[in-house]
Amino acid sequence: MLKVEAVSKKLGNKTVLENCSLTVQNGSVMGLIGPNGAGKSTLLRCICDVYQCDQGSITLDGETIHENEYLKQNILYLSDDPYYMYNATIKDMKEFYQIFYPQFDEKLYEKYLKIFKLDENKVMNNFSKGMKRQAFILMALAISPKLLLLDESFDGLDPMMRLLFKRAIGECIEKKDISIIISSHNLRELEDICDAFAILEDAHIETSGMIDDTKEAIHKIQIAFREEKNKEAFESLDIMHYAKTGRIITLVVKGDLEEIKQQIQSLHPLMMDILPVNLEEIFIYEMERKGVFVNE
């Protein structure tokens, strides 16, 4: 289990992370989302010891990660633009990673090499961006570390590859109980893979939790009334988002669905529809509530 406790990090004079805490259970996939510059990559770098946090602690299974080379054998970080040696082939990179990760699974490597249709003897310099990502995802799958940190690692993949990758991740979690933290802007993709999420905004973790639990607690409701109603009429509700188009009011409300329904029913709506919310909407409404942007 990964535990990030009250981590703060300054880059120059700017506070990039402040008092951030999160927990990632074994076998869990966490989506790390947030606007550009929120500190997602910094948090991932702090976890894998590229950056040292100024305050707080990061532990994996109770042990501190910093300068712990044996523990770090269980962690793999793939940045958005991973490094490969000049003129290196996938095979060279495999040899490089094999040194540091004794658990490197040659069979898995061969398997995914075929699935991804990559030539291990070709120089990576000539690969497209997507192919390079595939190559590194291949390494990650072959290593299957206890904690895999992916920084926008599958944003450049084509839909087929994304599907393959999702399946491969599913297999890895099932067989090897790995935990994954994925930072991405593609929230619809994340929703399919992740079971937990954390929203980073302005150096803080604003919201985190299990996606299903959150979805159960956030409701998108479309209602219409005979007479004009404005936002004040719904004051008793914990509204995340309010939009009005003609007579139709769209509300995104936090809380128990039955209680919300009862309160709305007391206002005698002409119609009331409960619509599903997705991770992207949750993110947008959270950002809206924090005043990061106005969604009108």
Added chain:
Amino acid sequence: MNKITTNYFKNLFIRKRKLLILYFFVCFMAYPFVMFTNLLTSAGNNASNITAIVFYLALFALGVFAIVLPIFTFKFSLTKRHVDTYYAIPINRDHLFKAHFIAPIIGVCVPILVNYLIGGLLLWANSSFMVYLSLLIVLCLAFLLFVIIYSINTFFVLKCNNILDACIITAMITILPLFVYMTVTIFLGTQTVNNGMITIRDIPELVLKLLSPMNGLFIVEQIVRLEYSYPIRLSFHFGDVDWVMLSYYLVLGCGAIVGAYFTFKKKKGESAEQLTTDFITYPLLSNIALACLIICFNLMGNELTVNILIIVSLFVVFFIVNGIAKRSMKLTPLMAAEFIILMVLVNGFNYVSRQTEFFGINRQVLDYTNYTTINFEISTVDYFPLNEMKKTIIVKDIDKDDLALLDYVKVLQEKTSLNFKERGDTYIEDCAAYLDINYRLGYDEHYVHFYLDSEDVEMLRSLIFNVR
């Protein structure tokens, strides 16, 4: 080192295997192959010549490698892409530093050593085992100096935060000693008169030796000499080696290794690709360079318009250097203040030095008691020596007339110093003759040269011939 580090260390060589094979091949072609060809064509007669030339080439190559390799070796700590991988992989900083620091040393030295051991056998056959062994010792000394220079450059590279700065700083620390040498020469040339104590030749050279460990390679180079007797043979002059200077370089090298190690351990991942702000990089080196420039373009004694031109030019240089360091061409009050402070300090030092006649040193004369003989010789303005105006003082037999003559040397020195202070030149308009004084103690000699007016000539004549 644990298994991971050992394997990684091996991997560093495997990764560069093609380059290493090529380098080994070049080393082989440069020495064993040429030696073997020489054996076939001229029965090994030129073994000593070839060895000496290859040895000098190897020294040059070691110098170049010592400058270039730290940038290539530690560039992984200077770019974000590298840092994201190297700091995240399961190897601690301690082992990462050791592996990356040691690998290039082995990669550079072992091929040279192995090829010397092979090719040198022919040298051994043509001369003696002692020559073979001596060259091996000198080669090891060259390797030691390579490691020292490499360590110092590594230390500076690790103080940088990006590759461009690493290149600039490496170039600066290589060139700056020469620049300082030139500046000290100019400074002493404009501030001091020769009184036999301050020899302009010695101080800049000492400064250069102290600042540039590259000089160590020249020391090593001077050990090996070709004796042009028949047959031509190699001779080794270990007695001429400046061991004090070599020991000093060794201390510098050890300090640099320790410094580089701790700098690397403390280096933050986030510093990669950021501006280099460490004091001993741009702030120190560029200010030394600028101070040197200010000294070179000494404002004293120039016309106002020339001085303004110099100040503006220096400021432009300062502004450009700051622009490179800060990657911003923005003039800030702090920059202007820094420039003014530097100008005031350096020119203030120049001024004080001139006004105090180089802190009183220009007026001082050599202590004659440290020498056995002192020769006086007066020549006419066309440097024709006047036979009757020569005198030699044997210090152990010194009498009061000699003391009077030596006292007059002080007067001459004071006049010369004052003349230099006022006009920046020791030559006098009404020069009637020259006085050359030679202080001697065995092989140790010091010369002092004075311009004399007719009054001085008469005074010296009376002192030399005891005419009151």
